[in-house]
Amino acid sequence: MKVSSCLFNSLLLSAGVGLLAPLAQAGEASEEVKPAPLELDTAFVTATGGATDLKDAPASVSVITREEIERQPVYDLNTLLRRVPGVTGGFGPVGEQSKIKLRGLDDKYTLILVDGKRVGSSADLSYRRDLARQDLNWISPNMIERIEIVRGPMSSLYGSDAMGGVINIITRKVSRTWTGSASTHITVPKDSDRGQTTQYSANASGPLTESLGLRLGANVTRRAADEVEARRDAQGDFMYDDGAGGSKNQSVNALLDWQINEEQSLSFEAVHGVERSWASKKTFGDWGDTIGVSFGPSRLTRDSYILSHTGDWSFGTTKLDAYLNKYRNDLDMGKANSEEKIVEGSLNLPFELLVDQRLTLGGQWKREELTNTNTLGTVPVDYQGTPVSGSTLKGDYSAAFIEDELFLLDNLSLTLGNRFDHSDKYGNHNSPRAYVVYHPHPDWTVRGGVSKGFRAPSLKEGSAGAATESGGRGCGSLRPLGYLTGSCWMAGNPNLMPETSTNKEIGLSFDHDGWEAGLTYFHTDFTDKIEYGPLGQYQGRWWTMLENVDKARTRGWEGTARVPLGDSVTWRTNATYMLESRNLSTGEDLISSPKLSAFSALDWQINDRLSTELSAQHVGKQRGLGNDFVQSYTTYDLTANLALTKWLTLNGGVQNLMDKDLRDGSTNFYVPGRAFFAGATTYF
Template sequence: MKVSSCLFNSLMLSAGVGLLAPLVQAGERVEEAQPAPVELDTAFVTASGAATDLRDAPASVSVITREEIERQPVYDLNTLLRRVPGVTGGFGPVGEQSKIKLRGLDDKYTLILVDGKRVGSSADLSYRRDLARQDLNWISPNMIERIEIVRGPMSSLYGSDAMGGVINIITRKVSRTWTGSASTHITVPKDSDRGQTTQYSVNATGPLTESLGLRLGANVTRRAADEVEARRDARGDFMYDDGAGGSKDQSMNALLDWQINEEQSLSFEAVHGVEHSWSSKKTFGDWDETVGGAFGPSRLTRDSYILSHSGDWSFGTSKLDAYLNRYRNDLEVGKANSEEKIVEGSLNLPFELLVDQRLTLGGQWKREELTNTDTLGTVPVDYRGTPVSGSTLKGDYSAAFIEDELFLLDNLSLTLGNRFDHSDKYGNHNSPRAYVVYHPHPDWTVRGGVSKGFRAPSLKEGSAGAATESGGRGCGSLRPLGYVTGSCWMAGNPNLRPETSTNKEIGVSFDHDGWEAGLTYFHTDFTDKIADFGERDRAFR
């Protein structure tokens, strides 16, 4: 039985813990602070440069609210997201079927944000990207206020990586009074040879002074390895995708929020996480030392540091973020590190010129670095098989974007935008967008638009010196792409060009007294799509 068809019996144990303010006068009544409800009419911020009425959002969007998260006993975000229209994947703990995909596009086309900021990507540190876990579970569900999902390209706002859409995880804000919670979540599979999952989460938030607040959170999730007997297919290759390895994920975060005055706030956040993973001998059978190191124990570490400033001025609002994302993957056969430095900001200016308008201006600077000390035990070769030297890859990117929402009528709006991206390796690129939202009736919405998508090759995809080898066990998970059998290696190609796409969509939706329905047609034309060469002389490239 495949992982995707397993039945799970879930047990959710939770306990709320109220934390009182440190100074309370005797006999004074203290009420536990309740989180403010999510006002969906004005909460949606991912599809445009400013907070927007959900029904007016210039994109195909869905929102998972805090109430929905609390009603569903889940320990990971994949389980929540796979129920959203237009989302596929989320079945099983590892492998391709575990990846969340928007509109059928590979997970690398989905940009993951937390509070509007990139979380980085650990996929290029993995022995094989197709077997890497998606960077969705560094935060526990009880820290989340809502999740905003935008289906379709958002390159005009977010640039590369948002070609398929955006998942923006909005966390709970610092409370004005001390409050906290703790929860335990246990998932027991119906089949005894599948691994059990246990999760422990705790968080607390409250004021330190009148203007300074603190939020703390910690999460531990452990999944036992499957004990499925290793099998071979008709070719004699191991079918190791039948069983998933074990993992233990630990994460901690701390956020300091300083309300400078009524117009300005400054915050600093630090995030640390460690993901241990291992394989089951019973599932994976016998393998040599190289393969055992690649698929055996590993330790992935994530550290993020974020400094943010928000301003609410007489002329508009501003946002400025500077942050650092670091990942380190330790395997028995080698180490790999990635670092991402980002500075980005935006300015939102409402004004009236013939009609009411809302103008958003912004920019971004990003530097990426990928270091793979020994290419995971293999000799670095290019896509032709020629040995090359060098294992540290770097890339610099900068961008400027503009977006204008024009409210032509009370029930009709037009959004126009464009983003200009510059890469030190791939040059300049424009990503324009035009989108219309029309309400013919209070219960009905018609929306549609045309946009350009853009994605630059990752550091690993575009480098001849980034290569990994199967180590003798083959690449069975790549068979849908043309791979047949035998050992294989995968390497980057320095001659790649950025992927681009032209996207068209039109949809209609109905919403009345809790009854919702919608239908959307979309069409995407790819240009210079990055794909694997396929098997050639026992090499899959």
């Protein structure tokens, strides 16, 4: 792909305006030019059954604010989430490295919510789960109010899939007056062989009547495919994975909110999204051109329908949700779709019995259905020689949970909780937790606790008829049995047990007059880890099968700091140091879990109109594919945000300012080079 000089110069000019224009006005009297903010709900809601202040949250939590989201082009939420302590991944548009992980655990152990409701999963609709994209970007960024991240198991509230933690995307409420915004962004890489990205989004909300409100949103993001000349590795062989495919994401969202009376509200929401992917193009010296690998589906569709009721009664508050999540992957041959029906509710009761308490009772019913003609029932026999037929799987799940927050003293609280999960296939499972928050001084907080986590096998993982054919990378465990080269079949297992974990953590934090600091130690023991184990040859095929064979342990430190350097400059930083992130059964490090990761930023509010940020992201040495290791590296970003008028904001800057490039022949780990971006948002 070639970038015209006109486009490139226009981009630099736009970024320059964002960086320099307000400096000429520095001596002028400033006026308030930013639009009036919408009414916000600032209480943290993800770590407990009821809303609580961030300082009192019974968990290790972080919040990404609306202001942080507006500072830079957010084509995918990974670029924001990787700034949070305990979070790794989120680099590049493709592969395992692009996925967000919490405290060294794979992305499948992180539960993704929007306004407290599951978004479902499209992972098993791809040919292989590890090639699927993470379901983080089905919503327009300018509809997001904040993102709440809980690190550590939250199965006591949310059940399966929350072993590593929870990412809860909170959207903006319907405004009491008609307001909205529209944004456009473009990012152009310095290297002409890398694809550029464009994004257009808009949202509006307001009242239809005194009791009825409407919110609408839409987003289109397109990344062009790379067109690269393949490089050679240290052995002189071509690097086939050097280059990212293209993608186009489209989504629309509509929310109708009815304020029935002062105590009750009812809302209906509909979401539709389409995600497309296509391969990169590579040139292999004298061999000529070829089409590279495309990560992600050629066309993935998501539809979601949500009915919600909330009540604020004299005795407490209630919430009831009923929703349907549907995914469809249009395959070249066959079909793949999934459906998730959920009904869940909670009752929040404040009362006094010896001490003030807040009791939350809740329950959930869920039905899942998966069809994939490419990976379910695709072979005549399973690994035992039993005939296989059918490409559809179903499962029913139910749960009940209880949580009690006891406010023992004005500065001491204890949270106790347990969730009871049941499925016909995997039986019963309890996930308890206990957490203490203590304020020895108004500026100091001590918190710590113990929690259990679990993840039930997915429908595909728990089926003997689920067989994915690997082209070779999934077959390495067969070599001791005589396997040399070629494909193998990777089978599910109906005898799997749920994976479980026990997390222990303790932390200390300080917060006074803009100064903040915190340090947390965490230790997670992970048992019954599900991995592919070697079986051998059956019916002329090489087989591996999922087994509960592994144990893992992750432990480390998370630290944060915020220091005001005068009235207009703030330095903030965080770091995660993994003391251990190891598969105890094999002795190997967990894939894509760096020893040290850190984020640091200088924020300068130059005047009422202009703010800038210089940030650095460090990723320590980590294991890549196979036995490869990716060396540590650091990238720098420079961004600026200019409130030009009350109705127009510009932003621009440079990503990977020093043009760090890992394409040196030692690894195929994808780190995009230097790129220039510019954008504009108009408010109405």
